[in-house]
Amino acid sequence: MTDYKNKKKFDTVVGMFKELDLDPSDWINKEQKEFYFNQKKRERTLQNVRYYPKELDKIILTCTNSHTFTPNWLEKRFPSMPFRTRDGHLLQPITAQVKCPICDEHTDINLPVNSNYIGDAHLYGDEAMRDINEKIIMSYSVVSQPRKMDIHLKFKSEFLALKKELVPQLPPDRWVLHYTELMNGGQRKKIKHLSHITKPETLLFSKKLGKLISEYPDQLVKWNCTGIYHKPIKYRKEQERELKSRVYYPLLGRIITEHTDSGMSPHFHFERTGADGWAKNLFNGGRLTLMWPFISRVLPIPNPTFNIPTDSIYFEIADFISFVIARYLYVIGKRAEGKYLDFECLPSWLGEIRYLGYTEVGTCMFETESDYPLEKFFKGTDWFPVK
Ligand SMILES: [Zn+2]
Known part of the structure; x- marks a missing residue:
């Protein structure tokens, strides 16, 4: 000691x-x-x-x-x-x-001790899943709340102004933006405060939101990890949890080390869903391994907090990012099967993201890019055939 x-x-x-x-x-x-x-x-x-x-x-x-x-x-x-x-x-x-x-x-x-402890960072995560025939797209995104209070407040007010423009009849901090609800015509019609919105309006809103997010590249830092898996014959909650853990663990490990390398202690916030066992496993079981001091640089890492979605706008931002990337890969997968669909939203609107993905043999790759690194992650597969 x-x-x-x-x-x-x-x-x-x-x-x-x-x-x-x-x-x-x-x-x-x-x-x-x-x-x-x-x-x-x-x-x-x-x-x-x-x-x-x-x-x-x-x-x-x-x-x-x-x-x-x-x-x-x-x-x-x-x-x-x-x-x-x-x-x-x-x-x-x-x-x-x-x-x-x-x-x-x-x-x-x-142990790789970093003794220069600077302070805490707050991170918010959200997931998106898509079924595509025998495959599952499992995507998870994390965003960091800007550390400087004035920048956080500026971003927040700009985000709330966009929400107000979309839904003028409600205070923007009183409803939660769930991107699947907004983008799915059928769901949108059933939700009172969203039912007046047309499809072109949802696309315009998405573009504006992407632009806003891209304007804070160093303060609002974004990560995404997506895995494409063959759907097991028996696919229930247990198998879903297992696939999720394959996406979450490398992503969270990476984020912890990126922070602790520079003396920051990451404090994760997840939505309280009742199915958060994987996060508890990582932060309890993981602490009792030799890996832990190596990924955390022997800095204190608090247990994650499980919040309700209205607790922070950054849950809505993470939800949007996961939606855009999962939808993009879903369209890529559908096109590979010969079915032509529109992308609607593009990952390139979001600006720079730290992307994690997998090679065919399961090795984890990492790229910081301002568009989805499709070629790097999928070259030689059906999703990015070599011509
Ligand atoms: Zn020996």
Whole structure:
């Protein structure tokens, strides 16, 4: 453990407690403290995260008996997480012990500690799914709320002004924009405050909203991860959850590391849907792995918050982005089958996005682009045939 303000080092947590005269009730990052002090919670928590960033496999350790090995990144173990105290101290573990799989000897591994903790960032996520014959398009988008309050308020007022233009009869912060409802003619007609809107008006609104989002490239940062999967013969909630986790884990892992590399602690917000088990798994089980200090740079990561959609406009923005990208890929898929459909909304309207996708063999790819990287992600498949 190291105390980043006074640059002191301690061999054990107990030794640190004694020397600094610390009281456990002074810890403020509660979820991490619980894992340290509550053995029952640790035992009861399941670790079923199945994904870790593949670049970690480049780390090779040698034990005292000269065996070389890569650590088991996802094995459940005692956590390596930082403590924050009320008086602003951040205490971070700097090494962890790993058992050699051949002789069981313990070897120290240095943790990639970032001791320059700057502050918190708020991130909002939303999903979109499309069925396309035997395939499932699973798309998830995350947007960051601008960190500067004046920019957040400016964006918010411009967004609410667009909503007001679309639905003048209601205060724009009193209804939630769900993009499928707006874009589907049948659904739109059934919703009282949307029923007056024509199709050309929805397209004009989409274009304006895309433009607004693209005008804040550095403050309103956007990520998307989309996976295309063969639909399992038995496709129920359980299989759906499994496919979702394949999209969410790489995306959230990536976002956590992008933030913690620059000293930011990401605070995720998800819509409260009752089907949020995957997020709880990542933030509970994931903490009890050696992967966690590596993706989080040993900075404190709070548990996600589960909100109602009216809590933040950024849920509506994430919903829009997921809709646009899922719809785009749906049309690409339909055209590949010979059915011509209109795109309606285009990913290029949204400006720069950090896109994650998969190769045919399942390797995760990452590209920051101002249009969907169709060629990079799908070259050689039906969706982007090589001519
Ligand atoms: Zn060994």
